[in-house]
Amino acid sequence: xxxxxxxxxxxxxxxxxxxxxxxxxxxxxxxxxxxxxxxxxxxxxxxxxxxxxxxxxxxxxxxxxxxxxxxxxxxxxxxxxxxxxxxxxxxxxxxxxxxxxxxxxxxxxxxxxxxxxxxxxxxxxxxxxxxxxxxxxxxxxxxxxxxxxxxxxxxxxxxxxxxxxxxxxxxxxxxxxxxxxxxxxxxxxxxxxxxxxxxxxxxxxxxxxxxxxxxxxxxxxxxxxxxxxxxxxxxxxxxxxxxxxxxxxxxxxxxxxxxxxxxxxxxxxxxxxxxxxxxxxxxxxxxxxxxxxxxxxxxxxxxxxxxxxxxxxxxxxxxxxxxxxxxxxxxxxxxxxxxxxxxxxxxxxxxxxxxxxxxxxxxxxxxxxxxxxxxxxxxxxxxxxxxxxxxxxxxxxxxxxxxxxxxxxxxx
Numbered sequence: 001x002x003x004x005x006x007x008x009x010x011x012x013x014x015x016x017x018x019x020x021x022x023x024x025x026x027x028x029x030x031x032x033x034x035x036x037x038x039x040x041x042x043x044x045x046x047x048x049x050x051x052x053x054x055x056x057x058x059x060x061x062x063x064x065x066x067x068x069x070x071x072x073x074x075x076x077x078x079x080x081x082x083x084x085x086x087x088x089x090x091x092x093x094x095x096x097x098x099x100x101x102x103x104x105x106x107x108x109x110x111x112x113x114x115x116x117x118x119x120x121x122x123x124x125x126x127x128x129x130x131x132x133x134x135x136x137x138x139x140x141x142x143x144x145x146x147x148x149x150x151x152x153x154x155x156x157x158x159x160x161x162x163x164x165x166x167x168x169x170x171x172x173x174x175x176x177x178x179x180x181x182x183x184x185x186x187x188x189x190x191x192x193x194x195x196x197x198x199x200x201x202x203x204x205x206x207x208x209x210x211x212x213x214x215x216x217x218x219x220x221x222x223x224x225x226x227x228x229x230x231x232x233x234x235x236x237x238x239x240x241x242x243x244x245x246x247x248x249x250x251x252x253x254x255x256x257x258x259x260x261x262x263x264x265x266x267x268x269x270x271x272x273x274x275x276x277x278x279x280x281x282x283x284x285x286x287x288x289x290x291x292x293x294x295x296x297x298x299x300x301x302x303x304x305x306x307x308x309x310x311x312x313x314x315x316x317x318x319x320x321x322x323x324x325x326x327x328x329x330x331x332x333x334x335x336x337x338x339x340x341x342x343x344x345x346x347x348x349x350x351x352x353x354x355x356x357x358x359x360x361x362x363x364x365x366x367x368x369x370x371x372x373x374x375x376x377x378x379x380x381x382x383x384x385x386x387x388x389x390x391x392x393x394x395x396x397x398x399x400x401x402x403x404x405x406x407x408x409x410x411x412x
Contacts, residue, residue, distance in 0.1 A: 003354060005364060006197055012213045013185025016374060017364045018200055019192040021357055029089045029099040029194030030361035034369055035181035035292065036083040036189075037160075038153040038299070042293045044169055046160020046249045049080040050124050051177055057116035059109040065102065080158045082248040083298045084369065088358055093194045097203050103189075104207035104236045107182060112175050121166055128163050140306075140409060147231050148247050148405040151222040152264060154295070171240075182281060183214040188365045192357040199217055224249065224300065231405040234412060241288065242309040242410035244318050247302040248398045250294065258294075260394040261303055265292040266342040267334065267391070268305070268325070273341065276305075286313055286321050298370065303398055315408040320397045333388045346383055357374065365387060 006018040037048050055065075064067050069076055074091035089099040089259065132138040142157055149155040160166055189208070191200055227249060251257030267294040268276045280286045287307040295301030309318050353359040360376070367375030 015188045017190045028357040030190040032188045032365040037158040046166045052080045053120040152224040190361040245407040246305040247405045249404045330396040355407045
């Protein structure tokens, strides 16, 4: 798989990647800012996500951001993670300049007013309540991340630690955040679709070059030390089914262990032939549903295993059966057949993503953020190089009791 792109940097530090997809009649304009929840003050968590909302409040030139884009047939959205904030616009190819103009306008002329701040704080607080406090299982990750990280800012989710942190964010804090992080030298712009490179470069230069470089001040943070003992939590909740969530510390995004962990996750829970589904859902009837997934943050993150227990199944038995499967993976080489099966599934997922310009744009931007714009192409070969022995060694390293945070959640 080879995704071609052109990479250059403007004098003000804005990094730009252009990708041609002549088969598409739309273009994705994607801008990533190197700021996420891990860059927040621990007393004002949720600020990065709140600011994502503020970026849609309008500029000094355009009071309604969405209305401006709808008139030219565009769709837009954004997301905030622990590591970054990402904004994307999908627009007909002939209207690309409108997207570049409005992105440059909000980078330089965002209207961070008291009125807009109050409106968006209320929106985010309601989101916090609805998705994390009032929804069954909504606070699972708030709880387990706080228990799994003691010193690293992955301790909290992008939504924030608690509503009171969002409530006390004032206009001065919001403006300081904008001035510090929303600068061209802290951003990566990707344009992907049916574009002319030279015309697109000229448009980008025209709209972004005049925005001045500003120094970015980052909070220093500590990395999580190796765990020496297992952490366990019992959380009583009135939910439909008892739930168990295990979190194991794993490697960082650029480490080989990240790629191996992705394949291990597929071995354990991807499809009806996966180990946890086949053995613990179908055969032993321990769980009604079980899944594994990775945190996928840039710094060392977490490997999650989540299961919903069938009625009358005890928490301790459920955890014991999960660890039995993990011990098997940590003790014996998987077969060539099983490795080939998960490799093919992983390859299909990568190829599917490569067909979508929005996915490609985010992947290209993250690669540039990590210092390697070609990471999107190297990922493919990294996965292909993983051996049965690699999986055995990594499973043995990750799946230990002392490396685990366990959460029993539901009726006790």
